[in-house]
Amino acid sequence: MESGLSSLLSVSIDFETSHLFFPRIVHWLLACLFLLVLVFKIMPFLAAVRRGERTLPIIGETMDxxxxxxxxxxxxxxxxxxxxxxxxxxxxxxxxxxxxxxxxxxxxxxxxxxxxxxxxxxxxxxxxxxxxxxxxxxxxxxxxxxx
Structure with a gap:
């Protein structure tokens, strides 16, 4: 019984890869947020450009x-x-x-x-x-x- 309880309370850390834990989470969160922006903002904007309702902001603008x-x-x-x-x-x-x-x-x-x-x-x-x-x-x- 004691060996089972001690295995639940013990923690082993792989120090060679432990520093990558939070950057991986941040990368996946940023990728998901990028996809959400792409789907909900950029795709409707490009569809409106294709229909002729809007124009691309870069084309036709004068540059300072x-x-x-x-x-x-x-x-x-x-x-x-x-x-x-x-x-x-x-x-x-x-x-x-x-x-x-x-x-x-x-x-x-x-x-x-x-x-x-x-x-x-x-x-x-x-x-x-x-x-x-x-x-x-x-x-x-x-x-x-x-x-």
């Missing part, structure tokens, strides 16, 4: 080349400069902090429709506060090493 290519250039520069500036101040997170401030400000300027004084002040405050808050939480509170 300055913002599109400007965003791509800023993203590439952001990652390159974050590593370069981060090497000047190793293990402090200043590369993340300084480059993120410039990145947020330049992205705000790129997508700002009216460059009024009020909008520029808001963009500057946002460019200073948001990365500083993220840097403080990640680097100082959680001790996460930033570039």
């Amino acid at each position: 080349g300055l913002r599109f290519f400007g965003t791509l250039a800023l993203i590439v520069a952001y990652f390159y400069l974050m590593a370069a500036v981060g090497n000047l101040f190793p293990y402090t997170g200043y590369g993340f902090l300084f480059v993120s401030m410039a990145f947020v400000f330049l992205m705000s300027l790129l997508f700002m429709h009216e460059r009024a004084r009020k909008n520029l002040v808001i963009a500057v405050i946002n460019a200073i506060v948001a990365p500083s808050l993220a840097w403080f939480v990640l680097a100082k509170l959680f001790n996460i090493t930033l570039p």
